[in-house]
Amino acid sequence: MEAKKIDIWVIALAIVAYGIVNLFHLMPKEFYFENMIMLSLLFAAGLLSYFSGMIFALGMAAVVIFFYGSYVMYGNVVLGNPVESHVYYWIVFVPLIAALSATLGGRIRKVQTDNMKLTREFEEFVTVDQHTGLDNVKAFYGVLNQHMGLSRRFKLPLSLMLVNLTYYDDVRGIVGPERMRDILKAIGEQMVQFTRTEDCSYMLEDGRTFALLLFTNREGALVVKERIKEGMKRFNLDNSAKPVSIKTELRIGITEYEDHEQDVLGFRKAAEKDMEYDV
Structure with a gap:
């Protein structure tokens, strides 16, 4: 059952990542450098979230959104630049990728922990030598x-x-x-x-x-x-x-x-x- 859940989360993460990469090519070319930085931060957040857990993932996503939102607000209030639609995409996708990666990493680590536990229990109770077939x-x-x-x-x-x-x-x-x-x-x-x-x-x-x-x-x-x-x-x-x-x-x-x-x-x-x- 746990393996099926992992498959579902992997598929969901792959679909979201595929959508982000395709959406990146449709974003306005004049914001290419900004979007490239956000895409790099998004995948970095996803990678770190995979190994760190949900709390760290959401905290890191909040930090990225805070600095990106401050940058956008500065451009809008001080420089008078309009808020483009791609800004909202990054605000949604960064925490989404971080949450998906953290959930997937947590479930995989749980499976690994359970497997190690079962292996130790098996070694404790097994009474047959695997190479000779004799009792150990x-x-x-x-x-x-x-x-x-x-x-x-x-x-x-x-x-x-x-x-x-x-x-x-x-x-x-x-x-x-x-x-x-x-x-x-x-x-x-x-x-x-x-x-x-x-x-x-x-x-x-x-x-x-x-x-x-x-x-x-x-x-x-x-x-x-x-x-x-x-x-x-x-x-x-x-x-x-x-x-x-x-x-x-x-x-x-x-x-x-x-x-x-x-x-x-x-x-x-x-x-x-x-x-x-x-x-």
């Missing part, structure tokens, strides 16, 4: 907290696995950012394939680290780790633009949830620390 870090911490609670209550084994692509920056520099997104998506799909349905896969906030929540102990997680590494050995990164073939190397860290006093951040840090020893 917001969903990860929520589910991790739930799984830790289930593990404590029902004595279920729970392991956290973090998977990181080795030499990420170097690989990205070789294949490019678009191809890198495809590679991360492919790696994520491989990990989902190598895990069970009840296990959960995530893409963390750095855009390069995967997290897997596994309902198994450390020994079972090590089996998954070897399965992932063996599967990724057959996954080569070929860049068609350059004669370079790269084998994927993953660094994987595993930690089992045994310390029930541990919170979600501590659980993650334990997996990150274990990943440092995976060479």
Whole structure:
């Protein structure tokens, strides 16, 4: 609805501007310099009003009309010049253009503000990584907290696995950012394939680290780790633009949830620390 209103104001402003330009050519040629100055002031007022708002627009239009009216009055009273019809046109068109421009600018800024607000709200509530299709870090911490609670209550084994692509920056520099997104998506799909349905896969906030929540102990997680590494050995990164073939190397860290006093951040840090020893 707001977009339709903006379209209406744009059309109205275009029609008025078109009429002013055509009317300018019909005005008496002996007042060409005066009318040229007023035309320039009119469009300057319209441009500034677009960015400044209605109050500033009407104030600026009042100032322009005041000085122009004083000039016309001086010519009529002191010099005895008659008041020509084009004077009334400028007195009407200056505030009209200023008001139209201010209204249009205000509505466009409102649409931009609403769009930015909706974008921020969307980013706050979205729980899926747009490049890999996996759940993102917001969903990860929520589910991790739930799984830790289930593990404590029902004595279920729970392991956290973090998977990181080795030499990420170097690989990205070789294949490019678009191809890198495809590679991360492919790696994520491989990990989902190598895990069970009840296990959960995530893409963390750095855009390069995967997290897997596994309902198994450390020994079972090590089996998954070897399965992932063996599967990724057959996954080569070929860049068609350059004669370079790269084998994927993953660094994987595993930690089992045994310390029930541990919170979600501590659980993650334990997996990150274990990943440092995976060479």
